[in-house]
Amino acid sequence: MLKVEHLTKMFGGLAAVNDVSVEFETGKINAIIGPNGAGKSTFFNLISGMHEPTSGRILLGGVDVTKLPSDKVARLGVGRTFQTTNLFEQATVLDNLIVGHRLRTRSGLWDVLINSKRLQREEKSARDKAMEALEFVGLTHVAGQFIADITQEERKRVAFALALATDPKIVLLDEPAAGINPEETVGFAALMRKMVDEKGLTVCLIEHKMDMIMSLADKIMVLDHGEKIAEGTPEEVRNNPVVIEAYLGGDEDAAA
Amino acid sequence: MFKFASMLMTPAAKYLMLAFAVLFPLVAANEYQVYVMATAFVWAIAVYGLNIITGFCGQLNLAHGGFFAIGAYTLGLLTADFGWSFWPAFVAALVTTAVLGFLVGIVSLRLKEHYFAIFTLCVGFIIYLLIDKWEELTHGAIGVRDIAAPYGFGVVDFTDTTPFYYLVLAFLVFAIWFMGRLSKSLLGRTFLAIRNGDELAQSLGINLMRNKVLAFVLSTTYAGLAGALYAGMVRFIGPDEANIQHTFDMITYLLVGGIGTIMGPLLGTIGIVWITQSLQFLEEYRMIIFGPLLVLLVIFFPRGITGSFLTWMHRKSQALVPGKKREESKVNTVQPREAESNA
Numbered sequence: 001m002l003k004v005e006h007l008t009k010m011f012g013g014l015a016a017v018n019d020v021s022v023e024f025e026t027g028k029i030n031a032i033i034g035p036n037g038a039g040k041s042t043f044f045n046l047i048s049g050m051h052e053p054t055s056g057r058i059l060l061g062g063v064d065v066t067k068l069p070s071d072k073v074a075r076l077g078v079g080r081t082f083q084t085t086n087l088f089e090q091a092t093v094l095d096n097l098i099v100g101h102r103l104r105t106r107s108g109l110w111d112v113l114i115n116s117k118r119l120q121r122e123e124k125s126a127r128d129k130a131m132e133a134l135e136f137v138g139l140t141h142v143a144g145q146f147i148a149d150i151t152q153e154e155r156k157r158v159a160f161a162l163a164l165a166t167d168p169k170i171v172l173l174d175e176p177a178a179g180i181n182p183e184e185t186v187g188f189a190a191l192m193r194k195m196v197d198e199k200g201l202t203v204c205l206i207e208h209k210m211d212m213i214m215s216l217a218d219k220i221m222v223l224d225h226g227e228k229i230a231e232g233t234p235e236e237v238r239n240n241p242v243v244i245e246a247y248l249g250g251d252e253d254a255a256a
Numbered sequence: 257m258f259k260f261a262s263m264l265m266t267p268a269a270k271y272l273m274l275a276f277a278v279l280f281p282l283v284a285a286n287e288y289q290v291y292v293m294a295t296a297f298v299w300a301i302a303v304y305g306l307n308i309i310t311g312f313c314g315q316l317n318l319a320h321g322g323f324f325a326i327g328a329y330t331l332g333l334l335t336a337d338f339g340w341s342f343w344p345a346f347v348a349a350l351v352t353t354a355v356l357g358f359l360v361g362i363v364s365l366r367l368k369e370h371y372f373a374i375f376t377l378c379v380g381f382i383i384y385l386l387i388d389k390w391e392e393l394t395h396g397a398i399g400v401r402d403i404a405a406p407y408g409f410g411v412v413d414f415t416d417t418t419p420f421y422y423l424v425l426a427f428l429v430f431a432i433w434f435m436g437r438l439s440k441s442l443l444g445r446t447f448l449a450i451r452n453g454d455e456l457a458q459s460l461g462i463n464l465m466r467n468k469v470l471a472f473v474l475s476t477t478y479a480g481l482a483g484a485l486y487a488g489m490v491r492f493i494g495p496d497e498a499n500i501q502h503t504f505d506m507i508t509y510l511l512v513g514g515i516g517t518i519m520g521p522l523l524g525t526i527g528i529v530w531i532t533q534s535l536q537f538l539e540e541y542r543m544i545i546f547g548p549l550l551v552l553l554v555i556f557f558p559r560g561i562t563g564s565f566l567t568w569m570h571r572k573s574q575a576l577v578p579g580k581k582r583e584e585s586k587v588n589t590v591q592p593r594e595a596e597s598n599a
Contacts, residue, residue, distance in 0.1 A: 049458075050459075070455075072461075074459055074460060080459045082455065086456060091448075099446060099448070102445065102449070102460060107441070146570060146571075149571075
């Protein structure tokens with residue numbers, strides 16, 4: 001699904017991501033872990049086209065997307081969520097989600113002026129898509145609420161729904177479980193599993209909550225100082241001495 | 257109270273407002289009041305333009321007054337110096353502001369947030385300087401006289417105040433109609449997504465530059481339309497039309513009325529124009545009343561008249577129908593937890 005070859009990103013003299021090669025398989029949950037400042041978010045920004053890599057290649061389903069801007073990458077099927085999602089607070093949940101399907105529509109200014117058939121058709125499909133995504137994340141009951149009036153956990157689910165409304169093939173989730181309680185975290189793990197099982201999506205997430213990662217991920221990549229130091233199943237990563245040294249072994253101060 | 261409030265937002269209420277606007281010249285005390293209202297409508301059209309780029313798309317454009325002046329000067333110079341008649345010059349004014357908007361847009365929109373605001377502030381000032389100093393073309397400080405009035409194809413005479421009022425009203429209705437349609441459309445939602453954040457919008461597959469430039473061109477075209485109507489109404493314009501003060505006035509109208517709303521630009525503009533008019537007798541001292549009024553408004557209606565009203569309405573309606581159910585279910589899920597912690 002997603003293949004990354006020798007990816008490097010330099011910020012000035014600092015290698016935020018250094019020669020990382022990895023492959024994420026279709027229909028798997030892939031986790032990226034690592035201490036703060038390890039380059040995890042930069043790695044996501046490179047894949048999604050937000051930053052252009054200094055060197056290396058990114059292949060999405062065999063297509064080279066290395067130099068594509070993020071809106072084009074999104075159209076090729078990469079959906080993503082951010083650590084914080086800025087939504088339109090004084091608009092309803094549903095209204096916020098409708099734009100998610102915009103990238104699959106073509107209506108322009110002229111369609112708006114004459115209220116064309118195409119515009120009507122596309123607006124309906126965007127609305128249906130938003131409702132479908134809302135149903136998938138289990139939020140149909142707040143469809144008519146203002147974003148300002150829903151809970152933190154519901155906001156995170158809305159962000160998921162927004163990414164899903166783009167019809168992605170792969171979703172990049174940046175700390176989906178940050179700032180929510182353990183009970184809700186279990187709910188989010190179930191939701192990610194559902195994305196894979198029911199929609200056949202490839203999930204890729206950055207997360208710090210180890211309990212969740214270890215039970216959820218099919219494969220884990222560990223980054224430290226921009227370099228990939230380990231890769232494998234949760235079991236393999238857990239027992240990898242390098243990882244324990246850098247991250248799990250409580251030697252975090254040294255790593256940071 | 258709630259029933260009354262919801263009535264205000266029905267289509268019926270909008271037709272009522274339109275009916276009032278149509279009847280206004282008949283009930284107005286004198287021609288001057290009609291003239292003031294027509295002026296307010298002209299400014300409102302320009303504020304609608306500002307609402308597209310700043311209210312919807314989230315880019316604070318401080319050159320807006322400059323584009324208003326470009327619209328006014330294009331019409332003024334073409335009719336006064338080049339012998340064009342009104343309507344061709346009017347179309348030329350729209351095209352000029354759209355094309356210049358496109359050129360300024362593709363450069364300035366490379367900048368984000370306050371850098372964009374500062375850049376457009378400079379653009380606005382450059383427009384002012386060009387108009388003031390390029391005397392061969394613009395007559396500089398002397399201004400442009402003998403601007404043609406719109407001809408009414410032998411049916412109406414737009415040099416009279418009342419027919420011109422209706423002409424402006426027609427354009428205003430079109431401006432609002434288009435704004436309403438835009439806001440509900442996928443294109444309007446695209447602009448709103450950009451306002452929420454560049455990165456998020458891009459991650460949704462939205463081409464930032466293309467959409468921002470489109471919003472910018474729409475906004476400058478609105479400004480050009482308003483400027484051209486203004487020139488046709490007052491028939492004498494000077495460099496002061498490009499004064500940065502006008503841009504800040506329009507931002508005030510927008511904030512007071514409700515930024516990013518459909519009726520906000522209209523209500524804000526008409527409200528402030530009439531308050532300013534009725535305080536005219538106080539001359540410079542009117543700011544003593546006007547200032548605190550604005551402060552109170554910002555404190556109690558941070559989203560402007562329309563914005564705060566809509567929010568309040570929505571909360572009401574949610575409390576009446578499905579939201580209530582949700583409140584109950586929320587209480588149910590919270591209670592056991594509380595019981596546990598108490599135990």
